[in-house]
Amino acid sequence: MRHARAGLTVLFSGILLFLATPALAEWAVNMPVGVTPISREVYGLHMLIFWVCVAIGAGVFGVMLWSIFHHRKSRGVKAASFHEHHMVEVIWTVIPFLILVSMAVPAAKTLIRMEDTRDADLTLKVTGYQWMWQYEYLEDGVSFYSKLDSESNKARQLNSGIDPESVPHYLLNVDNPVVLPVNKKIRILTTANDVIHAWWVPALGVKKDAIPGFINEMWTLIEEPGIYRGQCAELCGKDHAFMPIVVKAVTEEEYRQWVAEQTGKSEAETASL
């Protein structure tokens, strides 16, 4: 009895310890919905195809489980001898095909909208370097580099002794964030200067490769002010994990103010030279 109680205490404290260790982190299991019309559509498609898969899986695995429990030799059953049925084959070819067609239609619609970069209000050119990003605002003449913030950079060195949990937004923070206005259609051009990178901010629902010698385009329309974080999504060498992206979405007035500050700063810099 006492042994059992001691055992239980150990077990429960073990479980508590297990739950307590990752106190700071979260157990996120799904894609974020995002803050753009496209990201919401993508989320919808993702959930739709997910539930279609769950339904098919439940059906197929259900039949299989039933069979495993009922059609086992240990229950004394005799194996049937059927091994062919043309109609059944036709049915389970045609029905999945129809399900796929019903999935393909909304997916194609969203894809067409995603690739329509016409009538943008603002163009941001993104250039990938090993291992940082350069941002150029083509209309507003602002340009700067953006790389991993120094605190994360210190902590991420091999055996730095710094606890990543103590660093705010570890590996997802930069020195100079991209500032973009909300409710504007923003065209994003990507290219690279050395190897292939990919610019990805999950909340904006966009990802495109940045390829040396070529310019790709995508667009986004951010509906809520906020700070959105992302990372390079194409292996680009040693520090691929350490070139994050931070987008600060602000109101239009704040954006104009920021542009004025930036251009003022560069003018001041030129003047002082």
Added chain:
Amino acid sequence: MSTTAEQLHDHHHEHPKGVLAWITRWLTTTNHKDIGTLYLWFSFLMFFIGGFMAMIIRAELFQPGLQVVDPMFFNSMTTMHALMMIFGAVMPAFVGLANWMLPMMIGAPDMALPRLNNWSFWILPFAFAMLLSTLFMEGGGPAAGWTMYAPLVLQTGDAFPFLIFSVHLMGISSVMGAINIIATVLNMRAPGMTLLRMPLFVWTWLITAYLLIAVMPVLAGAVTMLLTDKFFGTSFFNPAGGGDPVMYQHIFWFFGHPEVYILILPAFGIVSQIIPTFARKRLFGYASMVYATASIAFLSFIVWAHHMFTVGMPLAGELFFMFATMLIAVPTGVKIFNWVATMWKGAMTFETPMLFALSFVVLFSIGGFSGLMLAITPADFQYHDTYFVVAHFHYVLVPGAIFAITAAVYYWLPKWTGHMYNEFLGKVHFWASMIFMNLTFFPMHFVGLAGMPRRIPDYAVQFADFNWVSSIGAFGFGISQLLFLFIVIKTVRGGKKATSQVWEGAHGLEWTVPSPAPHHTFSTPPDVNLMHKEAHS
């Protein structure tokens, strides 16, 4: 009667004395069973080396921050892990199984081209010794991913030409193996073994062999262009010289997608052998299984660009590759449904090969579902290059290809060794592998969807919990495979005597020869017509 005589005859030739004689025997053997054994042991060794690399990867990802290796070495571990597992473990294992089983399944005395067979195996140890040696070279091993994308791969140090040459050697070995299999299956079938009477493992391998011949030269071409770009001043993939880095990806994936099916079609064949045996019921829809396999093989040539939706293809291209990719779900679904229909109203027992085959059906389907999700292009923009993709292809490769190979080993081991394996240990191996495999790879779906990119040695803290779980699962899975090694060695050395038929429900020519299969089988071809008549009367 004749087999007994053969056995005695065999005995006379076997067991040469001395180390040198032993080495010479294995170096010069042209016997399909010997070469099959060589392939299988080689693949087992590569599986453990590639697996050890996976342990290093999971050790680094055990918690956020860099504790074990520097980022460059981490990248070379992910690169080498993939190359070792794909070209060193899975492909040679399938060729080994083909060598052992194909001649016996079609009633042939050996492979059609025995000397070529010897050569195609003995290239491999050199190819992989060279590949592994790159880890000790100036600039480290290859670290640009197994896909070797230009221009990043051109930054590789001294390892670069060795990487390219070892890929060439692997390609030569695979193409020769494929030629041999096609020549054997088309020319050496016993009388009455018509094409549509061949066991499904023979069918899937025949189709796989055609895929190999079609695409391995494409890979060789792609890596040769990399080589000339690096050393001979060409600009195939260099935009500054008028080249195109995306063209490399198109060429690579024109090889790469059929390659995916090269890694899974023989597994379909294995499962199609095992499920009927333990359900004691003929395979449901044999003909539709053959046609589904052929359809998958055909479709595999027209879907390659779904690996590169984010490179900025024209809309029409994206739509075409999305639709074509979704279409693959149809023949794959047919296969799954046929397996379930084979179980339906059978009389099942659950020996280790059957357990692995059943978990193959379920877990491969899960990998298929995430594949279908990845086909939806707008959603793929989110999934692409995240851990969701890592989860997807590990679900089709670990409980897919690897579980099928494991099932095949348990299924045919009594035929190879003449001994039954220990059923209890086999079941322990199954449950440990199954549980740890899911613990490793299922959480990867979650971190991928939550935004963790793949191929990174360190990650933001919100991904810490699931990575911790994955790492524990991976260590457990790795240790479980040592049990597999122990079981195999134990069975080779002794155990309960196996009968010729081994399994109560087993049908096919390989079960008509004694266990262990004598060195030479079917020197006189069996009459399959007669056997068919008997089976149907």
